[in-house]
Amino acid sequence: MDVMAALAALAALAALGCAFVPRVSAALAAGAAGAVSLAVTAAHPLLGRREASVPWMLAEVLALLVLVVLAARYAPGRRVVAAAGLPGAAVALTLLRVLWPGEPSLMAAGCAGWSLPAVAAAAMGLYARSLDAARRRAVAGARRAQRLAIARDLHDYVAHDVNGMLVQAQAARSVPGPLPPAVADALRRIEEAGLRALTSMDRMVEMLHERPGGGHDRHLPGVEALEGLVDGFSPPVRLTVAAGLGLSREASATVYRVVSEALTNVRRHAGEAGRVEVEVGAQGSSVRVRISDDGGGRSGAASAGGPGASAGRGGFGLAGLTERVGMLGGSLSAGPTRNGWHVTAVLPARALPPAEATA
Known part of the structure; x- marks a missing residue:
């Protein structure tokens, strides 16, 4: 029995078993098995061995191929080439144990053909890796959609109820006649707590609407960037911006969002x-x-903010922009014109207090 071939096969099988242990990296197991196999292949002619044990070699090759698949699928991005390349090269070169010594061209052709299973194994692993990445993106998208749904529910229901309690407290403070000091102080504290709650909810909705890439409204361009946005747009855009608008950061960013979504x-x-x-x-x-636009109204229902509203660059579609404009105390409308479609938004140039914006 070829002891070296048996040791190489057992090492590959042991590495394959370790690759399924949670605390052992598949890349480390594949690299170690590939290195051991390459060392045995290099030592084979040096030890004067003319024959190889085919059964042990086949067992070793099968284990190495599975390790190639695992390494290509699970190895970290920067290590995937080395992790899958070592066992893949070991598979291709194991044929030298059978062909050595021989015609160099024959050995080269044999090793090239013997490498095809390793290439196929790497392709399988990379395909599975792409499916894993697509699954992670789908899960992240579903979580983001759920976060946005929670944000909308929070704003539509909880903020409305808090605002109603705030209005009741303000109305109680304005009743004719003096109020007992304890009651007046309690109503004042209720009003202040309501304002703080509304402000906190507005901030949380903003955080939940944060873009996937990590961007945030404070980094978004505003009215000053509209010229760059429309430049080169097809069909041509006629841009008119009044001077001296004095917009707040939130209003300026929202105007940019509305124009971007509409375009x-x-x-x-x-x-x-x-x-x-x-x-x-x-x-x-x-x-x-x-x-x-003069497109005949075909940008209609899909952009009107209904169930088919497009996501657009802002990530929310016009339905989300309607909510965003409303949070600032404004309104947004979209509909057909005589020969096209329009999107119109009116919002305060300066930020409103939370109680006014959500009223």
Whole structure:
């Protein structure tokens, strides 16, 4: 019996067993088995061995192929090449134990053909790796959708109820006649606590609406970046921005979001449009942004904020933007025009106190 071949096969089988132990890295097990196999292959001609034990060699090759699959699937990104490459190269070179000594071209051709199973094993592992990544992205997307649903429920129901209690406390403080000091102090503390609760919920909704890539509204561009947004857009966009708007950071970022979402819907649903107009101007103490196109109204239902609303660049679609504009104390509408579609938003130029914005 070939002791060296048996030892190499047992080492590969032991590494394969260790790869399924939770605390052992599949990359480490595959690399170690590949290194041992390569060492045995290199020592085979040096020890004067002319024959190899085929059964042991086949067992070793099968174990190495499984390790290639595991390494290609589970090894960390920077180590996957080495982790899968060592056992893969070991599989290809094991044939030298049978062909040595021989014609160099024959040995090269044999090793090249013997490497095909290793290539197939690596492809299987990489395919499984891509499926794992897609599954993780799907789970992350589902969790994000659930977080956004919770955020909307929180704002629509809890904030509404808190705001109702706040209004009742304010009404009680304004009744004619003096109030007992203890009652007046309690009503004042209820009002302050309600304002703090509304502010905290607004901040939490903002955090839940954070983009997947880690971006946040404080990093979003505002009105000053609209020119860059519309530049090169097809169809051409006529941009009009009034001077001296004095927008808050939240209002400026929301105007940018509304324009971005509307242009995305024009591109998706009104490809035949020949003209798009974007107007940003003052309307009393508010800012009004209107995006209109001449695409025949085909950007309709899909962009109106219903069940089919597109996600767009903002990640929420116009339905989410309607909620966002409402949180700032404004309103958003979308609908057909005489020959196209419009999206119009009106929101305060400056941020409102929480109680006013959610009223």
